[in-house]
Amino acid sequence: MKKHLLAGVATAAVLMAGAFGASAATLDDVKAKGFVQCGVSQGLPGFSNPDSAGNWSGLDVDLCKAVAAAVFGDATKVKFSPLSAKERFTALQSGEIDVLSRNTTWTMSRDTQLGLNFAGVNYYDGQGFMVRTSMNINSALELSGASVCTNTGTTTELNVADYFRANNMEYELVAFEKADEVVAAYDAGRCDVFTTDQSGLYAERLKLKNPGEHKVLPEIISKEPLGPVVRQGDDQWFNIVKWTHFAMITAEELGVTQANVDEMKASENPEIKRLLGAEGDFGASIGLGADWAYSIVKSVGNYGEAFERNVGPNTPLAIARGINALWSKGGLQYAPPIR
Amino acid sequence: MAMNEALHADEPPKVALLNNPAVRNALFQVLLVLVIVFLVYSALSNMYANLAAAGIASGFGFLNNPSGFAVNQALIEYNQAESTYGRVYLVGLLNTLLVAFFGIILATILGFVIGIARLSKNWMISRLATVYVETLRNIPLLLQIFIWYFGVLRLLPQPREGFDFGPLGLLNNRGYFAPKPVWGDGAQFIFWAFIVGVIAAIAVSRWARKRQMETGQIFPAFWTGLGLVFGLPVLVFLALGAPLTWDMPVAGGFRPRGGMTIIPEFIALLVALSTYTAAFIAEIVRAGILAVNKGQTEAAAALGLRNNFILRLVVVPQAMRIIIPPLTSQFLNITKNSSLAVAIAYPELTSVFAGTTLNQTGQAVEIGSIPMLSYLPISLITSAVMNWDNKRMALGERENDREDPSRRAERLADPEDQPER
Numbered sequence: 001m002k003k004h005l006l007a008g009v010a011t012a013a014v015l016m017a018g019a020f021g022a023s024a025a026t027l028d029d030v031k032a033k034g035f036v037q038c039g040v041s042q043g044l045p046g047f048s049n050p051d052s053a054g055n056w057s058g059l060d061v062d063l064c065k066a067v068a069a070a071v072f073g074d075a076t077k078v079k080f081s082p083l084s085a086k087e088r089f090t091a092l093q094s095g096e097i098d099v100l101s102r103n104t105t106w107t108m109s110r111d112t113q114l115g116l117n118f119a120g121v122n123y124y125d126g127q128g129f130m131v132r133t134s135m136n137i138n139s140a141l142e143l144s145g146a147s148v149c150t151n152t153g154t155t156t157e158l159n160v161a162d163y164f165r166a167n168n169m170e171y172e173l174v175a176f177e178k179a180d181e182v183v184a185a186y187d188a189g190r191c192d193v194f195t196t197d198q199s200g201l202y203a204e205r206l207k208l209k210n211p212g213e214h215k216v217l218p219e220i221i222s223k224e225p226l227g228p229v230v231r232q233g234d235d236q237w238f239n240i241v242k243w244t245h246f247a248m249i250t251a252e253e254l255g256v257t258q259a260n261v262d263e264m265k266a267s268e269n270p271e272i273k274r275l276l277g278a279e280g281d282f283g284a285s286i287g288l289g290a291d292w293a294y295s296i297v298k299s300v301g302n303y304g305e306a307f308e309r310n311v312g313p314n315t316p317l318a319i320a321r322g323i324n325a326l327w328s329k330g331g332l333q334y335a336p337p338i339r
Numbered sequence: 340m341a342m343n344e345a346l347h348a349d350e351p352p353k354v355a356l357l358n359n360p361a362v363r364n365a366l367f368q369v370l371l372v373l374v375i376v377f378l379v380y381s382a383l384s385n386m387y388a389n390l391a392a393a394g395i396a397s398g399f400g401f402l403n404n405p406s407g408f409a410v411n412q413a414l415i416e417y418n419q420a421e422s423t424y425g426r427v428y429l430v431g432l433l434n435t436l437l438v439a440f441f442g443i444i445l446a447t448i449l450g451f452v453i454g455i456a457r458l459s460k461n462w463m464i465s466r467l468a469t470v471y472v473e474t475l476r477n478i479p480l481l482l483q484i485f486i487w488y489f490g491v492l493r494l495l496p497q498p499r500e501g502f503d504f505g506p507l508g509l510l511n512n513r514g515y516f517a518p519k520p521v522w523g524d525g526a527q528f529i530f531w532a533f534i535v536g537v538i539a540a541i542a543v544s545r546w547a548r549k550r551q552m553e554t555g556q557i558f559p560a561f562w563t564g565l566g567l568v569f570g571l572p573v574l575v576f577l578a579l580g581a582p583l584t585w586d587m588p589v590a591g592g593f594r595p596r597g598g599m600t601i602i603p604e605f606i607a608l609l610v611a612l613s614t615y616t617a618a619f620i621a622e623i624v625r626a627g628i629l630a631v632n633k634g635q636t637e638a639a640a641a642l643g644l645r646n647n648f649i650l651r652l653v654v655v656p657q658a659m660r661i662i663i664p665p666l667t668s669q670f671l672n673i674t675k676n677s678s679l680a681v682a683i684a685y686p687e688l689t690s691v692f693a694g695t696t697l698n699q700t701g702q703a704v705e706i707g708s709i710p711m712l713s714y715l716p717i718s719l720i721t722s723a724v725m726n727w728d729n730k731r732m733a734l735g736e737r738e739n740d741r742e743d744p745s746r747r748a749e750r751l752a753d754p755e756d757q758p759e760r
Contacts, residue, residue, distance in 0.1 A: 109701075160409075177694060181684075
């Protein structure tokens with residue numbers, strides 16, 4: 001009996017030693033298992049949201065699909081893990097997911113203390129406030145004494161604290177673990193204000209009983225650069241995710257779209273040639289095939305197309321490009337050259 | 340181990356030392372301890388090495404960093420600008436203890452009432468109690484918390500249309516805003532009078548018991564005690580000229596100002612925890628009372644005891660012995676179940692510390708272990724108190740009657756050796 005116990009304990013020890021410490025080469029792992037495991041939100045329309053059949057769509061989802069397209073040439077080789085704000089970093093650190101694409105704000109402490117790397121910004125956001133139209137409030141500065149509903153474990157909680165403190169206003173914070181509970185509590189009248197990233201406000205407003213009775217206040221109280229995150233210490237995988245995002249922006253800049261990518265392959269423009277793998281060896285430099293960027297554009301389109309499809313003016317969210325336009329059109333989206 | 344077996348096979352009976360059961364036992368125990376120590380050590384060193392390799396911060400230094408976020412219920416001074424994560428921990432811990440403390444009291448009262456109601460001879464009352472127990476204990480607690488929370492929120496009006504109970508405060512969906520007592524000069528004497536009252540009440544009850552034992556006369560110790568505990572502070576209060584004013588909540592703005600706020604999250608959690616646990620306690624109470632032999636009641640009646648004395652002096656003390664151990668488990672459950680509050684924004688330990696703080700710092704290992712090590716002593720202390728109470732109840736009056744069974748058999752066989760009557 002005791003011998004069995006000892007043997008069991010020894011086996012457990014070996015297993016534990018093996019399970020600890022995620023292995024370094026994420027690309028090899030991903031290729032071996034045949035899909036990219038992508039951490040997304042638990043349902044944020046426009047960014048990562050499942051439909052009734054369980055198919056995920058959204059701007060953040062498209063980034064994961066693009067990574068899968070770059071690695072496998074097939075955008076469907078991706079599996080999604082819905083994560084709460086609280087769970088997301090641990091899931092990435094522990095190796096449960098390969099990339100976190102979950103409207104996550106890039107901050108210095110997250111970048112430096114969590115063993116993570118932010119691979120770019122796929123949506124420039126800022127924190128805003130939503131209130132009931134019936135309250136006749138036109139500025140966040142009129143919110144002194146208000147009850148504020150938000151998610152726990154987000155930069156949102158810290159920003160709202162800073163904002164109210166800086167303006168000498170009081171408030172009551174009511175913080176929930178899940179976004180759906182925040183929406184339910186706000187809808188039930190527990191709070192006067194719902195605060196999160198402004199894109200999130202537009203998205204969550206769709207879940208309210210009467211979306212028309214609520215409005216987003218004009219103030220933006222913070223910088224919220226949202227982007228994909230990978231584990232620190234695996235530069236190859238970091239490069240793949242980073243350049244997947246850049247390839248989508250470059251494609252938009254060069255006018256390469258999902259529809260015309262095949263014709264563009266024959267283009268004489270050297271920049272397009274380098275992007276689509278007709279010239280140079282850029283795919284190999286990140287451990288992928290020469291047509292990595294071609295696959296991305298072919299299966300999910302360029303950045304502008306993904307934006308229009310998921311959050312743009314013709315979607316229920318109706319968000320204008322604004323600061324998310326290309327740098328050449330007055331926005332902030334800018335990709336280093338592929339050369 | 341393999342070597343042991345090989346030795347066995349070669350020369351079975353001669354190796355006396357290894358075959359000595361005591362030696363072998365000790366050997367395996369020592370081996371097991373060594374393996375466990377090694378495992379814990381290697382797991383910890385492995386963890387720290389991996390955390391360092393992955394570039395993840397570790398250690399407990401973060402407890403001194405400013406938290407920077409707000410908490411909607413703090414029993415101690417909490418200021419988001421200056422308070423640290425360590426302070427957040429204390430705030431969360433106290434909120435857990437607060438809801439557990441009131442939850443235990445409410446659940447116990449409600450549980451005893453319903454448990455006794457289930458045994459009622461009134462068909463209606465016993466049926467209602469049965470329905471209560473079967474409904475409440477068969478619906479998952481998390482669901483009940485949601486129902487109470489969102490149900491309460493939807494029923495209560497907006498602050499501007501809230502209920503105004505005049506001197507009793509205001510009620511709306513931001514919570515219950517009660518008047519807050521503001522004590523004037525000399526208020527500490529009232530507290531001391533209360534303490535003196537409690538001590539005096541204990542003394543009176545001891546004296547009454549002693550007198551009853553000696554003379555058989557009954558003294559109304561309970562009512563005297565009650566008078567001492569509450570009457571004395573009231574007398575002092577009046578003698579001091581009633582040094583008490585009330586800070587009344589004032590409606591207006593987004594939510595009332597002033598007074599004491601009881602947030603709806605606390606109300607919902609408290610109600611859900613205590614009604615749910617009361618269903619289990621009711622069953623425990625019913626079982627305890629039913630387990631007291633009917634002969635006890637009859638014997639007490641035959642001695643001429645009145646009904647309420649039968650219950651208080653004969654049935655309840657015996658039932659308590661059966662009730663207390665499972666009751667302890669329910670108390671522990673309340674404390675641990677309070678962590679479900681994470682779903683409804685009540686800022687207890689799991690929510691603000693194992694939740695928000697974890698996310699702001701990312702130190703999962705440290706923050707995972709601190710709450711675990713916090714719930715453990717809370718539970719152990721609760722257990723210890725209940726065990727002490729259990730011991731007190733279990734021994735006591737029948738101690739003198741305890742007798743070794745073999746001794747009893749001998750005594751019964753020997754007509755000379757009878758106890759004096």
